[in-house]
Amino acid sequence: MKNLIFQLLDRSGLVRLFRALKQRRAVTILLFHDPSPAAMEMALAYLTENYRIISLATYLEARKTGTTEGLPDYAAVITFDDGHKGNYALLPVFKKYGVPATVFLCSAIVDTQRHFWFLEAEGQLPVEELKGLSNQERLDRLSEIGFEEQKEYATRQALSAQEIGEMRPLIDFQSHTRFHPILTNCRQARVRTTLQGAKQKLEEQFGLSIYALAYPNGDYDATTIEETRNAGYRCGLTVDHGFNDDTTDLYRLRRLDVNDTCNIHELVVKSSGLWQHLKALRRS
C-alpha cells in the first residue's frame, strides 16, 4: 500500500512542486543507516542527478560567512548514522560517483566486537519502548537478554579502524556518542562524559577532527544542546524533518530519514521532504 502511495506521489508532480518551493534554496541533509551497495548505487544515481551533493563541512563553512547564498540549488548532504560495518562496502559506490558523505560513529563500538544495543534487542525486546526508559532502566532490561555494553561478541557489527582509514580520503567521520544512549534519558553528567569521551577518543585514537554530533535516535533537549556546545562540537544533527538555511540553529540541524531502501519512488518522495511534511500535517 505504502509503495503504491510513493509511486503515486512520485508521478503526481507534487514532488517537483514541493522541491521547487521548499528545497531549491535550502540545504537538505539525508540520513541513511546501513544500506546495501545496490541500494546505495540506486540512491546515488538518483541523488547526483537531482541534487548537488556537498559535504557537511561545506555547509558549515558557508554558515560561518553568514550566508549560504553561494551554495548551489538543491544542495544536499549525505549522512549515515552508527558506523555499521556494512558501510565499508559502499566505498566503491562513493568513489564511482565522487561525492562526499559523513558517517557518525559510536566511538566505543567501532573497531571492537561490541554490539549496538538496538540491534541486539531487535526481536527480543520492544526497542521503541526501551528508547523511552531512563538510561539505567534500559540497560537493566537489556541485561535480561544478556546484553552488556562492554561485552565483546563473536561477530563484528561496526566499522574497524582499518576500514575507517581506507574510507577517510572520501568519507568524513564524526561523532554519534560512545554507546548510543538516548541522551534525553541520561543524567547530565553522563551526557557530558559520552559527548566529551567520544570526541576525545575519535580524535586521539583515530586521528579524526570531530566537529559534529548526530544525536542518537535524533533525541535532544536544552541540556543536550548545552553539553554538545560545551564539549566543543560546532553542530548537532537531529531527525527533525525539514531543510537547513541561513537561520537554522546549528545545534538543531534538520535531517530527512530516507530509509535504507531499494525502492526508487520511496527515495524520490522521502528525499524531497514531502513525505515527512505530509506526515506532520496529518499529525497536526
Ligand SMILES: [Zn+2]
Ligand atoms: Zn544511531
